[in-house]
Amino acid sequence: MPPAVSDSLTPALSDPAEIDLRPLAEADVLLVALDFDGVLAPLQDDPTTSRIVPASAEAIARLAALPDTQLALVSGRDVTTLRGLADPPESAMIVGSHGAEIDLGPAADSTASDADSGGEDAADADTSDAGTDAPAPNALTNDEDALLSAIDDHLGELSRLSERDGFDLRIEYKPYSRTVHTRGMAPGLAASLREHVVSVQAEHGGIRVIEGHDITELAVSQATKGTGMRALVTAVDPSAALYLGDDITDEDAFAELAQLSPELTGVGIKVGSAPTQAELRIADPEAVAVLLTRLAEERAAFTGA
Numbered sequence: 001m002p003p004a005v006s007d008s009l010t011p012a013l014s015d016p017a018e019i020d021l022r023p024l025a026e027a028d029v030l031l032v033a034l035d036f037d038g039v040l041a042p043l044q045d046d047p048t049t050s051r052i053v054p055a056s057a058e059a060i061a062r063l064a065a066l067p068d069t070q071l072a073l074v075s076g077r078d079v080t081t082l083r084g085l086a087d088p089p090e091s092a093m094i095v096g097s098h099g100a101e102i103d104l105g106p107a108a109d110s111t112a113s114d115a116d117s118g119g120e121d122a123a124d125a126d127t128s129d130a131g132t133d134a135p136a137p138n139a140l141t142n143d144e145d146a147l148l149s150a151i152d153d154h155l156g157e158l159s160r161l162s163e164r165d166g167f168d169l170r171i172e173y174k175p176y177s178r179t180v181h182t183r184g185m186a187p188g189l190a191a192s193l194r195e196h197v198v199s200v201q202a203e204h205g206g207i208r209v210i211e212g213h214d215i216t217e218l219a220v221s222q223a224t225k226g227t228g229m230r231a232l233v234t235a236v237d238p239s240a241a242l243y244l245g246d247d248i249t250d251e252d253a254f255a256e257l258a259q260l261s262p263e264l265t266g267v268g269i270k271v272g273s274a275p276t277q278a279e280l281r282i283a284d285p286e287a288v289a290v291l292l293t294r295l296a297e298e299r300a301a302f303t304g305a
Helices: 054-064 079-086 105-117 120-124 142-165 187-198 225-236 250-260 285-303
Strands: 030-034 069-074 093-096 101-103 170-174 177-181 208-212 215-219 240-245 265-271 280-282
Touching: 030 054, 030 225, 030 285, 054 069, 054 285, 069 225, 079 093, 093 225, 142 177, 142 187, 142 215, 177 187, 187 215, 225 240, 225 250, 240 250, 240 285, 250 265, 265 285, 280 285
Parallel strands: 030 069, 030 240, 069 093, 240 265, 265 280
Antiparallel strands: 093 101, 170 177, 177 215, 208 215
């Protein structure tokens, strides 16, 4: 069940059937960027079992097929895992590992091919500043690799403790980080695990601690979902952009979206009851499905698709 939502929330809870979607549906170019866990897919104790709400899967497939409409998934999951779990449309752009991995998909490949071919559009384009605001995914640096090794050694101690004391330890391994999941654990045990996990930061200052819904993540990249949102906007150049997120890390994307105004119409929507700087709020992944279905219908009517 979703958490109870207070009437005193700021912003207040909105009915997804009543939100005015016209600024998005009628945009010349629309970017739809969505978090995965807690937004498209209900949160699960076992993160490998997360699946998109079927109605949302249908809506994003329809949105991705519409003219001048770019779909993107933005997640703490790594790109490979996210593609496997979400099975997004082929044209979808993917931001993974909290912005450390950016996969712009076929659209980026097409742009590169056009530039390589030396066509008129490529020849006329001013590329002097191209890519300066859009970080590309890179291999781990030597320093980052060393930090990951230190994290693995630290979590190895925790694994031995879990075997000795008989508690279930769930560690998710990502290219730029390691995530310890505590969903479903007794509060005392979860708090103790978190304290142990973050203690490695005292020895290795380059490690970034990321907190989320029942997770503690140790990352070696300083990228954020705001980094990812900026890269998406740079690549797509939309006139309007929607971002839906439910977690603490999504606040970076909401902040980036706000900074991009008035160059584009940005709409940030928080999913759930956590504090937020987003201007709108809806209840849960089921409400997300209603909203995305409406957006797909209104966008299709506007584009004539």
